[in-house]
Amino acid sequence: MTVQNSPGHPDNYGHVVTHAGMNLDERLREFKLFESDDQKFWEDVIGGKVPEPPAEVKSGEARMKLSEGVVVNYEIVDSLIEEQFTSAEQEDIIKEVRENLERLGLDPDQADAIVLARSTEQKTSRAAQPYQKLPIREWEMRRKGLNDEVNRAANLLANRLGINRAGRWRGPG
16 A cells, blocks of 8 residues: 655555566667657647648648548447357366267367357347437438538638638629
């Protein structure tokens, strides 16, 4: 048990046991290199250094994306797989079958497959039924999502073109 805020207390002492094959000098050198790289990185960040853009962006080969990658938050499970593990009793049966197979001159490695084939068959069971979807709610959510996507795309385009979206364009006249 350690004693908080008392580094000199005897309960806070420990021993590190190591051996020559751990290459501690090499690990220390790697740690120092990592530490200096880390320190340089944070000095650059604090100093306001702008990171270099990726090579494909510099060459003009990168394509601008209108939307972000898909992220799945709430997956719906439609079935579950149940597996049994071997019990002590099954282990005894496997051992006995292995010995019998060996005596008969057959492959004793098949004992596991023989015994477990009957007892550990995968069983699938239905998961809980999904909740009822109301068509009007689904339509409203899709409409809102489409509206959000259109507004985001319009803002993105306006920003890239340097256009202010505060007012409305009324056309010529």
